[in-house]
Amino acid sequence: xxxxxxxxxxxxxxxxxxxxxxxxxxxxxxxxxxxxxxxxxxxxxxxxxxxxxxxxxxxxxxxxxxxxxxxxxxxxxxxxxxxxxxxxxxxxxxxxxxxxxxxxxx
Amino acid sequence: xxxxxxxxxxxxxxxxxxxxxxxxxxxxxxxxxxxxxxxxxxxxxxxxxxxxxxxxxxxxxxxxxxxxxxxxxxxxxxxxxxxxxxxxxxxxxxxxxxxxxxxxxxxxxxxxxxxxxxxxxxxxxxxxxxxxxxxxxxxxxxxxxxxxxxxxxxxxxxx
Numbered sequence: 001x002x003x004x005x006x007x008x009x010x011x012x013x014x015x016x017x018x019x020x021x022x023x024x025x026x027x028x029x030x031x032x033x034x035x036x037x038x039x040x041x042x043x044x045x046x047x048x049x050x051x052x053x054x055x056x057x058x059x060x061x062x063x064x065x066x067x068x069x070x071x072x073x074x075x076x077x078x079x080x081x082x083x084x085x086x087x088x089x090x091x092x093x094x095x096x097x098x099x100x101x102x103x104x105x106x
Numbered sequence: 107x108x109x110x111x112x113x114x115x116x117x118x119x120x121x122x123x124x125x126x127x128x129x130x131x132x133x134x135x136x137x138x139x140x141x142x143x144x145x146x147x148x149x150x151x152x153x154x155x156x157x158x159x160x161x162x163x164x165x166x167x168x169x170x171x172x173x174x175x176x177x178x179x180x181x182x183x184x185x186x187x188x189x190x191x192x193x194x195x196x197x198x199x200x201x202x203x204x205x206x207x208x209x210x211x212x213x214x215x216x217x218x219x220x221x222x223x224x225x226x227x228x229x230x231x232x233x234x235x236x237x238x239x240x241x242x243x244x245x246x247x248x249x250x251x252x253x254x255x256x257x258x259x260x261x262x263x264x265x
Contacts, residue, residue, distance in 0.1 A: 017219035030228070032205045058218065061225075062211040066204050068177040068226040068259075075212070078219035 006087065008101040012079035020051065020059075021074045024089050024097060030065035046071055046091035054083040063091075079105045146200055149207035150238065153198050154246050159238060164197075164249035166237040175229040175259035180209075184221035184239045184247070188214075194221035196240045203233040216242075228259040 007021040024046065031043025043065065051059040059075050071089075082104045089097045150159070167181040184194045193216040199209035212223045221239065229235070236250040 030205070053217075056215075056217075058215045060213040061223075062208075062213075064206055064208040064210060066201060066206065066209040066228050068228050072224075072226050074181075074224040075214075076218050076220040076222055077215075078217055080217075 004087065004089070004097060004099040006085075006099050006101045008085055008103055010102075011104050011106070014079060014081075014105050016079045017076050018079050018103075019074060019076055020085065021072070022049075022051075022087055022099075023070055023072045024049075025070050026089070026091065026095070028063075028065070028067055028069045028071060032065065044092045044095075046089050046095060048088075048090045049073060050088050051075075052086045052088075053077065054081070079103065081105055143202060146202050146207045146236070149200055150198075150236070153211075153238060153240070157244070157246055159246040159248045161248055163247040164237050164239050166235065166249040166251050168235055168251050168253055170251065170253060172229065172253055172255045174257045175231075175255040176257070177226045178229050178253070178255075179224070180227050180235070181222065181224040182212075182237045182239075182249075183223075186221055186239070186241060188216050188218050188221055190216040191242070193218075193242050194239050195242050197221070197223055198238045198240070199227070200236040200238070201227075201229065201233055202235075203231040204229065209235070229253060229255045230258045231255060 003025050005023040009018050012018050026046050027044060029041055029044040033041045035041060045065055046063050049061045050057060058077050061073060063071060085101045087099045163185050165183045168178060172178050182197050186194050194214055196214060197212040200207050201209055209227050210225060214221060232254045234250050234252050236248060238246055238248045240246055
């Protein structure tokens with residue numbers, strides 16, 4: 001059901017600053033909406049996003065209901081060696097998704 | 107062949123009912139659903155620990171006029187080098203009038219190369235958006251932008 005879109009350059013030169021873009025499909029229900037009957041819709045959001053490169057954390061975000069549905073993030077990192085980016089999203093109701101992308105640095 | 111005499115009465119009752127719903131609904135749904143400037147100030151204090159926040163260095167890119175508050179593109183960049191001994195360690199985004207003052211916290215590593223983050227946020231109303239950057243030396247820098255929102259997000263009814 002949930003799925004991630006990851007955009008990482010496949011190749012980079014050593015020392016290049018590269019942009020990483022990620023998008024996870026998720027409703028990000030704020031918990032502040034009501035049904036027509038008046039009952040509150042319970043919160044269901046992603047609360048944490050992390051990116052590790054070869055085991056070391058390079059980016060982390062704490063999310064709040066003010067993040068739009070299908071959370072999108074773009075951030076930067078310096079290409080130093082070939083390796084694997086690992087992405088993890090954790091949220092309400094036991095939500096947990098992972099994705100990965102490889103880069104070759106020359 | 108004229109309309110039944112009670113049709114106007116029915117319309118009146120319908121309108122009165124609608125007016126009653128409109129009149130009461132905001133009290134029920136909007137009252138708890140708005141952060142106050144004090145909540146914004148205390149959310150910022152939670153991050154800075156009371157330290158002085160200087161204006162500058164931070165660039166907050168968000169459209170000044172937003173048609174749909176459900177997805178507002180936002181980019182924060184900090185004009186500061188990302189060296190291991192002197193870098194931007196985190197970026198925090200706040201708002202003034204959403205139900206919660208926090209939008210997101212981003213934790214960067216000196217490895218980032220560039221202190222810039224983009225995402226998409228929700229805004230319930232025309233309001234001020236604040237970005238604060240924490241540097242590795244413990245100083246805080248901020249920028250704020252006033253955004254006009256025509257279609258609000260977050261608190262609308264679910265059909």
